[in-house]
Amino acid sequence: MRDRGLILTGLTIFLALLLAPVWQAALRGSARKPEPKIVTKAKQCVEPTAEMRRNHMQLLNTWRDTVVRRDQRTYLAADGKTVTMSLSGTCMSCHPNKKEFCDACHNYLAVNPYCWECHIEPKEKS
């Protein structure tokens, strides 16, 4: 056990680095959260905001299949509103700031939806 000091120091540095996000959040008081910027004046998205935050990906998948495969383009929201199911037409008309809105969370979570490989994103000033 001649190397005890060395091992313990190494282990401490390793753990400190590994747990960096935890102690950084503890120091700052809260973890860094992505803040998607909402620029629309509309009070509510097609569904309530909390619902959209959690489930927009499932909603978009359902929209995709309903439009392409079942040839229905109108969505009936829970509150009785009807909207045209279109990513670049409906979603992006309220959220034209893809970089500040979509990418804010997607980059934070390191998810890479492939919507924009085909669908054309609105032009924005970079």
Next chain:
Amino acid sequence: MGEDRRRFLKLAGLTALCAAGKGSLARLAGAETTAAGGAAKQVRWAMVVDPRKCLEKEGCTACIDACNHAHNVPSFDNPKHEVKWIWKEPFADAFPDQDARYVDPALTAKPALVFCNHCDNPPCVRVCPTQATWKRGDGVVMMDWHRCIGCRYCMAACPYGSRSFNWEDPRPHIKDLNPDFPTRTKGVVEKCTFCDERLDKGQPPACVAACPEKAMIFGDLNDPDSEVRRLLRSRFALRRRASLGTQPEVFYLV
């Protein structure tokens, strides 16, 4: 004991009979309602092309340009990578089973306008392993580009060459991007969809709307009073390689 068993068998038989009778009655009623629903005007979209009217103006590409712009069809320099939705094909190549030696050259000397035939019996649909292409109720042979895995079975199956593969990323090769329609991505097959996005709005396909000579007529084959049916009644029409049994729904007036 014997009496009990006899009563039980009688009751069981009667119950089974009632259950069977009710089931078949329900099925009959169901069949009636579906028959009534089916009769409620299912549309069958089809196209009639009048080659004599087409290309009145030499080198007219109005329909092709309109389609390419509406659907963000890329144009690659490499001819092997060509992506086509609607294009011109020499008459002999479009109709290889027609012996056109002595036919009016006004018809055969000009190239024919060809695109997806939206077959009633589409071989591309049969071979697609992911159901990325299928025939809709209104006869449109649709494509789901989200689901296409680029195996190109459909291209091998289509006897008309109506399908194209994106060998490279098409985005940089689109001259005039239409923001209202998606592009495709590398590794995806694409083709004419009879402008399903316009049909939903009650508009005719972009090529039909763009033709200055009204040489393309779009309509419902199931409606005996539609213009396509009227034209097909009054004039003889060719279909491309009809002998293959694909039942193409694009008609070329003679």
